[in-house]
Amino acid sequence: MSTLILSLPPARPGPATEYSYTLTADGHTALRHAAAAPALLPEPTRPGGEVVAVVPARALSWQRVQLPPGLPVGTGQQTPRLRSVLEGLLEDRVLDDAAQLHFALQPGARAAEPVWVAVCDRGWLREHLQALEAAGRRVARVVPEFAPGPTATGRPELTALGTPEDASAVLTGLGADLGVAVLPLTPMALAMARAGAPEPGAPQAGADDDNALAVRAEPAVAALAERTLGQRVALHTASQRALDAARSDWDLAQFDLASTGRTRALRKAGSVASALLNAPQWRAARWGAGLLVVAHLVGLNAWAWQERQALAAKQAAVRSTLTQTFPKVQVVVDAPVQMERELAQLRQAAGSVSARDLEPLLAAAGSALPAGSQPTGIEYTPGELRLRGVPLAPEDEAAFSARLQAAGYRMRQDDGSLLLRAGGTP
Structure with missing residues (x-):
């Protein structure tokens, strides 16, 4: 992930203030390092990059305290009560007014256990963060130059x-x-x-005996x-030291300087997305995902081509059947409709009836109606029969519909009458 690491000057910001910076793409190697005014600072080179501010060692003091049992200290629980507790524990250890100082707990701090607290001038830190934000360089994390x-x-x-x-x-x-x-x-x-170092000759991994x-x-x-x-x-x-500091788990932006939970979540999601898109260790995964997408696209196009070919073959077969069965049809526009029309003309010429004619519809209705049910009115249009004045109980209606379906007809209630149709749903 691309990161811009800024070292905060010990003095309060002013018109001539410059910030030493280190720009890195992987968090371990510096791409560029120099000093510039806030408006001239570079931006992270990749989407999802973050800006990290480093507090110099001289601007911090470190205090070891033990928080009372039962006090919530986790992320999102840095309440005014916790701030008041820290002020009470540290007021005799610091020279300045505790209300003017900024406190930050060590990562993973828990109540009833000794924890480290970083202490610095709150006004100084706030002014630097505001100056950077005004220049379009919003700080995502604040880390100490050296940490316990x-x-x-x-x-x-x-x-x-x-x-x-x-x-x-x-x-x-x-x-x-x-x-x-x-x-x-x-x-x-x-x-x-x-x-504080081990005695010469004492076992110490990676240490020289001398x-x-x-x-x-x-x-x-x-x-x-x-x-x-x-x-x-x-x-x-100083650039190497800034890189080391930025990789720590510390974040001094706590209490009134803390980002909201939503902002932290969005920043974390952006960092993860940037790492997935740019980090070298994810290169194999990116290649695999790309090949998988290409394979799916190729497979979908091949499947679509086969389906188009099969559909075209079926359409050609239907047109061929129409023209072979009815040679007088020279132009095929809609083969099923034209074939149905030609069949209707043949039936009419032969004097036969189809399932859409009146006689088959009346026969199907007569055989399916319950005994004693007589319609008071009959209306017929080609392919449709309407029976009026036939009240049916729910169970009789279900049985009537089932018998019609077995004969190839469909029925529905329509404006107090029964509407019968051949074939599809009425």
Whole structure:
């Protein structure tokens, strides 16, 4: 799925504010990365793409709290009551007024268990989201640059970022709670990170025995980090960090900043549709679906062609039967109608009657009517006989209709009279 990942500046938005962005098609590789004003930001390249905003580590603080038992905390249950509970739990831990802060619970949070709460300035976050939406870049998710929990390497990590004049170290995967800490880039930060790392020689999958701590740095501060920490560091760009953050399960857009359930459902459906249409892992399924559609179209066209051929053969046989039986018919327009007309003329010439004539209709009605039933009036038109003044009980009417059907006639009640016809439904 195409994704535009934006890094939110630490200052409030203004006329000259620019956003660093990373554009990716698969969530793992950057197609483009740069910085631009909101109106000049690129759009996701595919339908169903989303915009993800990344909150920098310095703009967040992390608090570990335990929610009261029985408090609903799931998606769609972030009520003012839950907000009030969080304000009460955190008011003594934060420096600012809790009412001016934005809170976000960790994914899968449950009551009566310790949970992580992300805290940031609500006005700052809201203004950035509004500025992006005004520029046509509505943010679908808000994710933290670094989040508590296990790291990709499974051990504590230290990431140096910033500029040489204002460098900082972000420690992740620390302690039993796997928390996050932001410190100045000093040897003390390295010592704190090593305190949470396994001892050299201890079993640790994927870790070097000489250095179980993963140390990374942005290119701008890589040299400073090596001098300060006294060891080599791996380069890790801001674009790579943004891609890592966008793949997390976190979404800080909660409470008053949360999207509606309908919006989330539509966004998820769009993301799934985009993945099915564009993701490489679904290429085989797309080819299979396309081949299945083509096979069905070919089969339907072949079946329709066969049906047309069979119908044309039957029509040709009927026309041939008409012209062979009645050689004087030179032009065939409607073979069944013309054949019936010719048969009627033959019967008339021979003095015979058909099932549509008066005598057969009267004979069928006389044999089917209950004993003692006599009509008070009879009307005849070619192929139709109307009997008036014949009241029938429901059971007699059913028996009368059954006997007529056995003789090849149909009957129905019409304006207080019985209407008989030969052949099809009257």
